[in-house]
Amino acid sequence: MINFTPGPSQLYFTVADHLKQALRDQVLSLSHRSKDFEKISIEATSGLRALLNIPETHSIVFTSSATEVWERSIQNLVADNCFHFVNGAFSKRYHEIATQLKKQAKAYEVKEGEGFTELSKIPTDTELIAVTHNETSTGVCWSVDKIHALKDAFPKALLVVDAVSSLPYPAFDFNKVDSVFFSVQKAFGLPAGLGVWIVNEACLAKAEALQSKGFVTGTYHNLPTLHSFAKKNQTPETPNVLGIYLLSKVTGDFLRRGITTLRKETEYKAALLYNALQNHSQAEVFVKDANWQSKTVIVANTGSQTKSISEALMAKGLYPGDGYGKAKETQLRFANFPAHSKEQYELLVDTLALI
Amino acid sequence: MINFTPGPSQLYFTVADHLKQALRDQVLSLSHRSKDFEKISIEATSGLRALLNIPETHSIVFTSSATEVWERSIQNLVADNCFHFVNGAFSKRYHEIATQLKKQAKAYEVKEGEGFTELSKIPTDTELIAVTHNETSTGVCWSVDKIHALKDAFPKALLVVDAVSSLPYPAFDFNKVDSVFFSVQKAFGLPAGLGVWIVNEACLAKAEALQSKGFVTGTYHNLPTLHSFAKKNQTPETPNVLGIYLLSKVTGDFLRRGITTLRKETEYKAALLYNALQNHSQAEVFVKDANWQSKTVIVANTGSQTKSISEALMAKGLYPGDGYGKAKETQLRFANFPAHSKEQYELLVDTLALI
Secondary structure (H helix, E strand, O other): OOOOOOOOOOOOOOOHHHHHHHOOOOOOOOOOOHHHHHHHHHHHHHHHHHHHHHHHOOEEEEOHHHHHHHHHHHHHHHEEEEEEEEOHHHHHHHHHHEEEEEEOEEEEEEEOOOOOOOOHHOOOOEEEEEEEEEEEOOOEEOOHHHHHHHHOOOOOOOOOOOEOOOOOOOOOOOOOOOOOOOOOOOOOOOOOEEEEEEEHHHHHHHHHHHHOOOOOOOOOOOOOHHHHHHOOOOOOOOOOOOHHHHHHHHHHHHHHHHHHHHHHHHHHHHHHHHHHOOOOOOOOEEEOOHEEEEOEEEEEOOHHHHHHHHHHHOOOEEEEEOOHHHHHHHHEEOOOOOOOOOOHHHHHHHHOOOO | OEOOOOOOOOOOOOHHHHHHHHOOOHHOOOOOOHHHHHHHHHHHHHHHHHOOOOOOEEEEEEEEOOOHHHHHHHHOOOOEEEEEEEEEEHHHHHHHHHHHOEEEEEEEEEEOOOOOHHHHHHHOOOOOEEEEEEEEEOOOEEOOHHHHHHHHOOOOOOEEEEEOOOOOOOOOOOOOOOOOEEEEOOOOOOOOOOEEEEEEOOOHHHHHHHHHHHOOOOOOOOOOHHHHHHOOOOOOOOOOOOHHHHHHHHHHHHHOOHHHHHHHHHHHHHHHHHHHHOOOOOOEEEOOOHEEOOOOOEEEEEEHHHHHHHHHHHOOOOOOOEOOOOHHEEEEEOOOOOOHHHHHHHHHHHHOOOO
């Protein structure tokens, strides 16, 4: 079967072999205070730096999930107020977490399936702007240019980008984003249980300033502590060592294939599926504005035909993701990650054409 | 090689096979919102209930590590003040985390290698009593009777027990402890990256009361949220699905071997090693008072012979744990977990006798 659910999604095809190697090399009982662990950690972070063009000005730290980064980013980077672009369940949850942490969290909310146009809604004194690059629930995705333009327009605010279901596809300019995070079970094709949080020096300075003012910024995973251990290629707690090992290996595989190839293939496969949906009699593209259509999570309105289309695909071993939440009965979602080959996407669109 | 480091320690001998089965069954890309995940979650929690005799009055929730539970337990169970028994690096860190969270955290600190005698040091208005059942850094361990007696003496305080490097050995009476937690990379013989937190209804009520008073108790992992997802056999975030799967399988293996057998074997192996150390010319037992000697982490003073003893053991494939922190050059630590067989312990003491 091929798993098109947008996460946990299809494993990258090399993961099984890496796992067996990890067993042979006793990685699963490796001490997180050992030199061997530090080597794995270095391989993971230097691989990510090369793959995503992350400069040395940015620190890379490990958390247990991207959900954890929602909490840690607000705790460590916001004294009073933050601003959230909300257009679906996941961007809404990030905003809700800021509210639970008793911050003045403003939201600019648009309908599901839509993008954002009015930057004037951002107050100039906002400390943190939260952007969900790719809203996994609806398949709406920011262009990286629009995100970079936010930094130009609001240089004083920390710009934090949730890139959970898009990286490694987007080519962020890390001079224009202060922080980016993702989890590994989406487009990296890895088992769940690890988040990656990239932060620049401005974020670290903000967290330290909040600490010195007496704010509670967390304990073992406050940002200065995470950063101080990352400098030693370690983590404050016993981490998901196997997860970090597998990330290091798959990042290496991605580097060998080449980020340009991965990105071109993502665009090719997305074009195939959007074209197939536009020409389909029983389905249509949910996100109307092509400027906001995600390349990595493609959502189809399938209405009353949802069940029959889904069953016809599954009969061929192609497992689509359900629509999110209330759209479960009326939409299908298709992850388009490096783990999904061109051939699998060609099979998907050929099968769709016959339904 | 046999890994006697007290965590991450030797893998339980069935883990490699379970991991291969997980690959075949596509557990590594399983959705955490699927019925199949719920089945895994039920297998893990019902297995733990049977193994450790946990009543239905107690909820079992998953975190990313026991370190996380240090933070979450203080956030969710303490308004103002808590009391910590401190006799080593890990009990000290729990106390420090309470301080970082701006609580009035008192500590009754004794020297490393020693136990506690003066219960009168606990103020009667203490909200939470933190006990580190087995101080992994020094091999000092509470008897469960002493812990149960704390509850009798201070019935109003929540009694929270860090059992990181001891469970499943201790037979807690869950009517006498409000909360217990552990991480899976110690005595469960599993890869790191998962914590298990057991809480009773009094803990849940306290967390809800704090929330209603406006305390920040965390977001996705505040206790009421963890509990509400646990009731559905799910987790708030995408968890370490593979970790929960492996826990369910190894707990099943432990049940088939029988908890009484596991405990008897633990005691047999501990007696072997303590006896060997007592009769050794170049080593001695660090914890003098037999009432406080750990059965699961056995610490030897090896002084200037540390390196030579360690090397002699490693030459036979027996890898001891270093002494913790400043004791690295003068002590060795030996984990005694279900993953360490009687035969391995017999080989260990036979080898020690020849040094």
